[in-house]
Amino acid sequence: MNSTDVTRLQNALGDLLKQLERFDTGLEDGFSTLDVAWKRLDDVWDGHAYSDFVTSWDEVRQMMRQYNEISVRYENFLRERIVALGNFERSM
DSSP: OOHHHHHHHHHHHHHHHHHHHHHHHHHHHHHHHHHHHHHHHHTTOOSHHHHHHHHHHHHHHHHHHHHHHHHHHHHHHHHHHHHHHHHHHHHO
16 A cells, blocks of 8 residues: 555545535534424424424434434544555655
8 A cells, every 4th residue: 555545545535524514513403403403393293293203303302312423433534544545645
């Protein structure tokens, strides 16, 4: 592996990290918008269908929390790999 290969790999990881950060930000913003709309709907909706929706929405909230935890770890992992590649490249 030469310096050019390391730089290409670093750039590819950097691009992936940027894409993931944009996706995660968009997902979080979209989910927040839906959650606000849900709270407004919560004020006027009741009945059996409401109960089913509440149960499902609570599951979605839990999945979003889990995804956010995982994505933060993945973003940190990518940052660490980028730094490690930079350190490796400087040592060549």
